[in-house]
Amino acid sequence: MNLYLGIDFGTSGARAIVINAEGVIQSETKYSFTEASLPSAAVTWKRALFALIEQIPQEIRTGIKAIAINGTSSTVLLCDATGQPITEPLMYNDNRGIEVMETLRAIAPPNHTVLSPTSSLAKLLWLKRKAEGKRQNDYFLHQADWLAFLLHGQLGISDYHNALKLGYDPEQLCYPCWMEQLPEMSVLPQVLAPGTPVGEITADVAQHLELSQDCVVCTGTTDSIAAFLASGAESPGEAVTSLGSTLVLKLLSRTRVDDARYGIYSHRLGDLWLTGGASNTGGAVLRHFFSDAELESLSCQINPNKESPLDYYPLLKVGDRFPINDPNLPPQLEPRPTDSVKFLHGLLEGMARIEARGYRLLQQLGATQLNRVYTAGGGAKNPAWTSIRERHLKVPVLPSMHTEAAYGTALLAMKQN
Ligand code: ADP
Numbered sequence: 485m486n487l488y489l490g491i492d493f494g495t496s497g498a499r500a501i502v503i504n505a506e507g508v509i510q511s512e513t514k515y516s517f518t519e520a521s522l523p524s525a526a527v528t529w530k531r532a533l534f535a536l537i538e539q540i541p542q543e544i545r546t547g548i549k550a551i552a553i554n555g556t557s558s559t560v561l562l563c564d565a566t567g568q569p570i571t572e573p574l575m576y577n578d579n580r581g582i583e584v585m586e587t588l589r590a591i592a593p594p595n596h597t598v599l600s601p602t603s604s605l606a607k608l609l610w611l612k613r614k615a616e617g618k619r620q621n622d623y624f625l626h627q628a629d630w631l632a633f634l635l636h637g638q639l640g641i642s643d644y645h646n647a648l649k650l651g652y653d654p655e656q657l658c659y660p661c662w663m664e665q666l667p668e669m670s671v672l673p674q675v676l677a678p679g680t681p682v683g684e685i686t687a688d689v690a691q692h693l694e695l696s697q698d699c700v701v702c703t704g705t706t707d708s709i710a711a712f713l714a715s716g717a718e719s720p721g722e723a724v725t726s727l728g729s730t731l732v733l734k735l736l737s738r739t740r741v742d743d744a745r746y747g748i749y750s751h752r753l754g755d756l757w758l759t760g761g762a763s764n765t766g767g768a769v770l771r772h773f774f775s776d777a778e779l780e781s782l783s784c785q786i787n788p789n790k791e792s793p794l795d796y797y798p799l800l801k802v803g804d805r806f807p808i809n810d811p812n813l814p815p816q817l818e819p820r821p822t823d824s825v826k827f828l829h830g831l832l833e834g835m836a837r838i839e840a841r842g843y844r845l846l847q848q849l850g851a852t853q854l855n856r857v858y859t860a861g862g863g864a865k866n867p868a869w870t871s872i873r874e875r876h877l878k879v880p881v882l883p884s885m886h887t888e889a890a891y892g893t894a895l896l897a898m899k900q901n
Contacts, residue, residue, distance in 0.1 A: 487547040488901070490894025491536060493529065493555045493627055494707055495576070500536040501890040502544055503898065509891070513539040526561060526569045526630070533631055537693045545693070550700050551635060552679060552897035554889055555627030557706040558604045558649050562611050562622045562671070567633050570622060571615065574607045581606025584613060591662055595744030597649055604650040612668050624671040626650075628704035636701035637686040642673035643703035645751055654752035655740065677754075678705040679896040702897050708732075709751055711860060712758060713892030716885035720756055721855035724884060725839055725873075727863025729768040733806075733842045734760035737851040746806045746845065759851050761806035765838050767862050769798040770831060778824075779866065785825045786832070788871035794821070794830030797838065807842040832869045840876040860884040 487510055491500045497516040503509055515532040533553075537545065561573040574580070581588075582601040587609060592598050598605040608624050615622075623639045626646040633639055644654040652675050653660045663669065676682070681700040690697045705713070712734050715724045719736065726732040740750045741759040750757040770779055797804075799815035816834070821827050843854045856879055863869055864883050874881045886892070 485547045486549045487544060488894045488898040489537075489540075489548045489551045490710070490890045490892065490897055491533065491551065491553045491631070492707060492710060492888065492890035492893055493532070493553065493559075493631065494889065495556060498529075498532040498536055499888060499890045500540065501888060501894050502540060502548060503891070503894045505898065507895065507898070511540045511544045512888075512890075513537075524569065525573045525575070529573075529627065529631060530634060533634060534693065537695070542694060546696050548695060548699050550681065550702055550897040550901035551632075551685075552702040552893045553628045553631045553704040554707050554710040554893045555629075555631065555646065555704065557646065557708065558602055558607065559627040560604050560607050560611075560624065561627070561630060562615070562624055563630065563639070565621050565623070565639070567623075567630070567637075567639055569630075571611055573627065574611065577602060578607065581610045584609040591665065592651070593662065596651070597744075597749050598651045600649075604647070608650070608668055608671070612671070622671045623673070624668070625673060628706070629673055632682065632701050632704060635685050635689050636683040637689075638683055640673045641682055641703065642675050643678040643680070643705060644675050645678050645705040645709050647673065647675045648749075648751060676703045678703055678709075679900045681901060700901060702900065705893060705896060707889045708734075709753075709758065710889035710892035710896070711884075711887065713895050714884065714886040714888055714890075715858040715860060715892075716882075717856070717858050719855075720852040722858070723843065723854055723856070724858045724860060726861040727767060727835075727859060727869075728861035729771075730766040731763040731835060731839060731842075732760065733762070733839065733846070734758055735843065735846050735851050735854060737846075739850050739852065741846060741849045741851045743849055745809050747809075748806065748846065748849065757851075759846055761842055761846070763806050763838055763842065764800070764804045765798045765835050769800055769835075770828075770863075772800055773831070774824075774828065776862075779828070782825050782828045783832070783866050783868040786829045786868040786872075788868045788875070791875070792826070792829040792833040794819070794826070794833065796830050796834030798831050798834050807838060807845045832866075832872050836869070836873045836876040839873060843877065855879055857881045858884045860887045
């Protein structure tokens with residue numbers, strides 16, 4: 485039997501899912517980063533990677549034909565020619581790159597995705613500035629690249645999802661001209677399409693983890709793209725809304741859409757583009773007012789077919805970027821009715837309006853017309869909200885088929901092998 489392993493490195497833990505050629509889950513293993521307090525994040529990742537694979541039942545492990553790994557976007561490190569980290573990894577949200585923003589602004593085109601203190605390129609400049617003159621033969625890798633190296637033994641390889649915030653141009657499939665003047669060019673990885681087979685696992689890994697020697701390791705992706713792949717969305721016009729703490733929209737489009745004003749950018753997905761944006765509205769506002777149990781019981785009492793007259797823009801603090809770009813946008817949560825059912829109805833209706841406005845904006849900017857929305861995140865289990873959203877979105881709204889990023893990464897490993 486041919487089996488495919490996807491491994492997800494998230495913010496609080498890691499997870500592995502093995503699927504067969506029909507996409508049916510054969511094994512699922514987990515590792516919490518809080519379980520171990522180790523000297524370095526890279527040591528924790530390595531231990532997690534091996535523990536996840538070791539926990540997979542032996543008869544399944546030997547059937548694994550291909551492996552892919554996703555990491556958190558813009559989690560990066562510098563390592564030496566043996567793959568040994570020479571700095572502590574910089575996590576996705578580390579913003580020490582603020583110190584190199586001036587240098588970055590001088591070289592990158594205005595509004596480019598690298599122009600953020602947390603971008604991979606900002607982190608690279610910061611790391612190299614710190615290690616100035618010390619080393620020349622380093623490799624700059626994303627978390628997923630380095631973890632894949634531990635399995636296939638090849639350094640200096642990445643994918644164009646992880647490399648987007650490093651400056652790589654996924655349309656021309658090269659680093660742009662403006663990057664060529666960077667002294668740091670020599671440490672950049674070669675970039676391949678996500679899911680490309682890189683090589684077989686090393687003999688040591690095969691022996692240690694009792695994997696088949698001809699098991700190949702592929703280039704990976706980022707956690708949010710992996711979650712999109714897991715949803716079941718695959719045709720242009722299909723979208724995934726994530727109703728977690730914030731509201732995140734992703735729409736699969738034939739055309740590329742980027743608009744820095746709204747924080748909209750596109751990842752390449754084969755011949756298509758995955759475009760989207762994120763609003764500060766979302767479940768965090770609901771959690772501020774209600775417990776999850778209250779959300780469930782109050783939502784049952786809402787008549788979703790009737791539009792709430794309340795005109796809310798639910799935010800916890802001032803400002804949003806998408807679909808309204810206004811850092812001074814005030815939360816709109818008045819008037820507040822005494823009846824909690826009416827109040828919650830207004831909040832859900834307000835968020836559904838923002839979601840619909842977000843998809844309208846993406847389409848106005850040129851994205852393929854929306855025809856179906858899958859839903860992930862804590863709000864996906866709320867049927868009243870789903871009906872309200874369907875009324876505003878005017879397309880079918882379905883739960884994501886799978887919500888685990890590891891499942892999407894297993895699909896990535898399967899598709900090209
Ligand atoms: P994140 O990973 O972004 O923290 P989750 O996907 O775990 O978020 O979703 C958590 C959010 O889901 C919480 O903010 C909570 O308010 C919301 N939530 C939980 N249960 C419900 C429900 N029944 N209806 C609507 N929202 C819910």
